[in-house]
Amino acid sequence: MTWLILAGAVLAEVTxxxxxRASEGLRKKAWIAPIAAGYALAFGLLAVALAAGVPVGIAYGIWAACGVALTAVGARVFFKEALTRRMGVGIVLIAVGVLIIELGVVSH
Incomplete structure (x- = not known):
């Protein structure tokens, strides 16, 4: 269940x-509520995951890595921003780094 909570935190942060980005620098005021609610929910769910016992290095690593990857993909899909091969390699390297950290925690 804690991993679902962490996934919710990631999705809230990406949203x-x-x-x-859609607010165009907060010029489109209709986006302010989803921005505030999304970040509040993201940090709230991250706090719940930490309180449930997910190690902070793992929780934050997964949250940050998934956030970077999903935001890059979302920006490509919704805003037609670049998603180059080099960026893809960077996303893979981030994922490998998080995996190495998680394996270090598990084996210790």
């Missing part, structure tokens, strides 16, 4: 970040 808020993409909403921030």
């Amino acid at each position: 808020a970040t993409l909403s921030l």
Whole structure:
């Protein structure tokens, strides 16, 4: 269940970040509520996951890595922003780094 909570935190953060992009620098006021709600929910769910025992290094690593990857893909889909091969390699490297950290915690 804690992993679902963490996934919810990631999705809330990505939604808020993409909403921030859609707001065009907060010039489109209709996006302010989804931005604020998304970030509040993201941090709230992250706090719940941490309180449930997910190690902070793992929780934050997964939250940040998935957030970067999903935001890049979302920006490509919704805003036609670049998603180059080099960026894809960066996303893979981030995922590998998080996996290495998780394996270090599990084996310790």
